[in-house]
Amino acid sequence: PETHTYRLDDGREVRVNCQEGLSGEAEEGEGWTTVYEGTACYDVRTGMMVTLSYTKKWLFTGEYEGQSYDRAFFGDTEVYELELVSTNAELAFSQ
Numbered sequence: 001p002e003t004h005t006y007r008l009d010d011g012r013e014v015r016v017n018c019q020e021g022l023s024g025e026a027e028e029g030e031g032w033t034t035v036y037e038g039t040a041c042y043d044v045r046t047g048m049m050v051t052l053s054y055t056k057k058w059l060f061t062g063e064y065e066g067q068s069y070d071r072a073f074f075g076d077t078e079v080y081e082l083e084l085v086s087t088n089a090e091l092a093f094s095q
Contacts, residue, residue: 005094006041006050009085013094016041016050031062033071038080045092052082 005013018041026034038054056078059071 003044004041014050015044015092015094017044018042018051022054028058031060031069033059033061035059043089043091046089048084048087048089048091050084050091053080055079 002017004016004018006016007013018039020039022036022038022040024036026036028034035057036054037057038052040049041051042048043050057073058076059073060069061071062069
């Protein structure tokens with residue numbers, strides 16, 4: 001993977017490798033499935049997660065008011081952006 005630099009709140013820069021295109025699904029019941037798609041970046045020295053960003057979407061399979069649906073997407077999404085703020089671990093800081 002390509003190495004990137006991420007700046008912590010204290011100004012230090014950490015070298016990270018990022019994995020794009022991560023995905024997963026979870027059955028929520030009553031015909032609903034949540035689908036997750038995103039990217040995670042990890043410190044190159046320790047493997048500690050430094051950032052995680054993903055979109056969560058809901059898909060519906062079943063019948064509603066006489067209409068049948070198969071993994072229908074109605075536009076409901078959530079976007080999550082998680083970032084490491086600080087740590088005392090010895091990360092791969094840029095010089």
